[in-house]
Amino acid sequence: MTSETTSGCFVYITLPGEVEPVTAGRYVLGRDRRDVPEGNFVYGRRYMERPNAVALDPIELKLAPRTYRTVLLGGLFGALRDASPDYWGRRIIQRHLLKVQPGEIDYLLYSPDDRAGALGFGLNQTPPAPKRAFNPTLELARLQTIADELVAGEQAPAAANAGAARQVENLMLIGTSMGGARPKAVVEDESGLWIAKFNRFDDDWNSARVEHAMLVLGRACGLTAAESRVEVIGGRDVLLLKRFDRERVEGGYLRARMVSALTLLRAEDTFQSRDKWSYLLLAEELRRVCSNPQDDARELFRRMCFNALISNIDDHPRNHAIIAKDTAWKLSPAYDLTPAVPISIERRDLAMACGDAGRLASADNLLSQSARFLLGADDARGIVNEMEAKVRASWYATAHAAGVSERDCGKIAGAFAYEGFRRAGNTP
Numbered sequence: 202m203t204s205e206t207t208s209g210c211f212v213y214i215t216l217p218g219e220v221e222p223v224t225a226g227r228y229v230l231g232r233d234r235r236d237v238p239e240g241n242f243v244y245g246r247r248y249m250e251r252p253n254a255v256a257l258d259p260i261e262l263k264l265a266p267r268t269y270r271t272v273l274l275g276g277l278f279g280a281l282r283d284a285s286p287d288y289w290g291r292r293i294i295q296r297h298l299l300k301v302q303p304g305e306i307d308y309l310l311y312s313p314d315d316r317a318g319a320l321g322f323g324l325n326q327t328p329p330a331p332k333r334a335f336n337p338t339l340e341l342a343r344l345q346t347i348a349d350e351l352v353a354g355e356q357a358p359a360a361a362n363a364g365a366a367r368q369v370e371n372l373m374l375i376g377t378s379m380g381g382a383r384p385k386a387v388v389e390d391e392s393g394l395w396i397a398k399f400n401r402f403d404d405d406w407n408s409a410r411v412e413h414a415m416l417v418l419g420r421a422c423g424l425t426a427a428e429s430r431v432e433v434i435g436g437r438d439v440l441l442l443k444r445f446d447r448e449r450v451e452g453g454y455l456r457a458r459m460v461s462a463l464t465l466l467r468a469e470d471t472f473q474s475r476d477k478w479s480y481l482l483l484a485e486e487l488r489r490v491c492s493n494p495q496d497d498a499r500e501l502f503r504r505m506c507f508n509a510l511i512s513n514i515d516d517h518p519r520n521h522a523i524i525a526k527d528t529a530w531k532l533s534p535a536y537d538l539t540p541a542v543p544i545s546i547e548r549r550d551l552a553m554a555c556g557d558a559g560r561l562a563s564a565d566n567l568l569s570q571s572a573r574f575l576l577g578a579d580d581a582r583g584i585v586n587e588m589e590a591k592v593r594a595s596w597y598a599t600a601h602a603a604g605v606s607e608r609d610c611g612k613i614a615g616a617f618a619y620e621g622f623r624r625a626g627n628t629p
Contacts, residue, residue, distance in 0.1 A: 208306045212242070212281070213321035213328040216253050217527045220453030222321050222328040224248060225257065230276050230306055240276035242269045257281075257320065258460045259490040259530055261467070277305050279464030284320040286312045287519070289384055292351070315387040315394075317446055318459035318524075331453060335389035338441070341397055341434045348384035348399045383408070388441070393449040395441040397432075406609040408539070409440035414603035415538040418596060419507055422588050425500060426535040431604065438604075445534050446524055455526070459533065462521035465490070470519070478518055479554040480505045481573045488575070492529035495575050502567075502574040504535050505555050506585055509562035510592045511540045512616040517552040540616035547621040564589070564623055593618045 209229035213222040226244040233239040242262060248254055249266060256264040258280035261271075271278055277285070285308045286294065294303060294311045303311075309322040314331060321328060336344065384399040400409050409431050419426040428443035448455040463470070465486040468477035484501055488494040501521075508516040515537060522533040543549055549562045556566035564585050571581030596617045600610050 208304065210306055210310055210322045210324055211326055211328070212257070213323065214255075214257065214458075215319045215321075215331070215456040216251075216255065217525075218253075218455065220331065220450065220455060222331060223251070224326055224328055225254075225320075228278070228281060228322075230304075233272065237272050238276035240271045240274075240278055240281075242278055242281075243267070255458070255525070255528060257458070258464060260460075260465060260486075273467070274469060275305060279467070280320070280460055281309065283459060283461045283464055283522075284316045284318050284322075285309055286316070296351070313387075317522075319446075319456035320458075335387060335394060338388045338390045338395070338397075338432065341388065341432060341439050344386045344388070344397065345399050345434060345437060345439065348386070349402070352384055352401055387444075392443075394444040394447045394454065396444060398440040398442065400438060406612050407438055407605065409438040410603055410605045411600070411609065411613060412537075412539055413440055414600040414605055415511060415513075415540060416535070417603055418511070418592065418599045419504075419535055419538050421595060421599065422503070422507055422591050424503055424507055424535050425532075426538065442536065448526070457524040457526040458530075459522050459524045460530075462486075462518035462523075465523065466518055468518055470517075478552060480551075481554060481556075481570050483518070483521065483553070484574050487523070487532060490530050491523065492531060497532040498574040499576060500532050502571065502576060502581065503584060503588065505551070505553075506567055506588050507535075507538070507592075508551055509549075509555070509567060509622065510589060510618050511538065511596075512543065512549055512562070512619060513539055514541045514543065514550065514552060515539055540613050542613060542615045545621070546615070546619055547624060549619055549621060562619075563621060589618055589622070 209227060212225050212228050214225040215222045224245055225248050226242055229241045231239055231241070244264065244266065249264070254264060256262055261279055262269055269278070274282055285305065290312055291308060294308055295301065297311060298307060300307075310324065314321050315335070323329060384401065386397050388395050388397050398409065398412070400407060413429045413431050416426045416429045427445055430441050432439045432441055446457040446459050462483050466477045466479070466482055468474045480501060484498045487497045487501060491497045504521075507513075520537040523530045524533045525531070550560035551562050552560070554560050555562070556569035558566040558569070567585055568578070568581055571578060574581070576584070597610060597614075600613070
């Protein structure tokens with residue numbers, strides 16, 4: 202490091218089969234000779250000597266006695282970015298610190314230890330004991346109220362009065378580390394941990410009911426999708442998603458490591474990095490790092506088809522991930538399956554490239570590179586045909602059974618198996 206301006210933290214990990222974190226290494230963020238932000242990470246010697254030590258991720262930070270360096274992502278390694286809060290959590294931390302733009306180290310240190318995956322961060326070499334207490338689901342009404350007030354003030358400057366500060370403190374304690382822009386919190390019941398996703402006053406439809414319906418429909422179409430349910434709290438709906446990276450056991454929670462597709466693809470959230478946003482490239486990465494690539498590549502193909510058939514244009518690489526409950530990596534269950542209703546009925550695009558014609562969400566384009574997913578042409582065509590028929594025939598009944606209103610069913614009807622999906626001109 203050549204700059205006098207550096208900051209760093211220790212990186213903790215909860216190893217497979219354990220419930221207490223250990224120190225894996227140290228991360229330092231400084232600047233290189235060109236005054237460009239540079240991140241450095243080194244595994245601790247004691248950690249390397251552990252017989253059960255595992256890598257933080259299978260690509261960028263393999264388990265090795267060396268110093269890793271990166272100038273990408275502002276010097277933040279992808280696996281650390283994945284454990285850092287996204288839009289909603291960052292807003293809470295900004296209010297907590299009364300800063301418009303805290304540094305990346307601040308986001309790592311101030312986010313509660315309920316983040317996705319198995320990592321944690323701190324300034325002490327010895328990690329703190331994990332929190333044992335989570336807000337029970339019966340606290341959802343209070344959490345919804347706090348989230349509403351924070352959403353209502355989204356365009357306002359950071360609050361400085363005592364009442365607003367207390368609200369931020371409350372939300373900081375209930376879990377804001379999970380990614381995404383929608384207000385959310387982590388809650389607990391007798392079966393384990395759930396992510397509570399709250400409806401917003403400016404939603405076009407009842408997002409909780411609709412997203413739950415899409416997860417149910419996805420499972421009916423053969424996807425492995427996150428477990429979900431809807432709770433009615435004070436006359437309002439809250440979507441609960443079961444944490445698939447946590448397993449409740451005696452004495453605490455087992456944690457699965459989790460790495461986003463954004464990290465696997467060595468991509469960024471920016472427009473300039475869109476050429477790396479690709480189902481095709483992701484399938485090849487799964488083949489490289491997963492213990493059962495045949496099944497995972499096939500699952501990814503099905504997920505890609507489903508997203509095209511429900512017009513899910515929010516299928517960006519942060520909404521795909523791999524997890525490892527032990528030493529083996531696999532594709533995570535599907536999550537954030539949300540329909541959209543773009544104006545065009547002739548052509549719609551996914552967020553990631555899916556065939557020879559790029560992001561075009563058409564049957565022919567999905568099939569054009571099926572071999573990359575380790576599928577034969579007939580097998581792939583059968584998957585597309587079967588899934589299209591299932592979505593056409595059952596989306597309404599599935600949504601109705603999930604409590605989506607007739608009004609909202611009318612609003613989302615145009616999302617499913619849109620006209621251009623089979624349009625002759627929509628070919629690679």
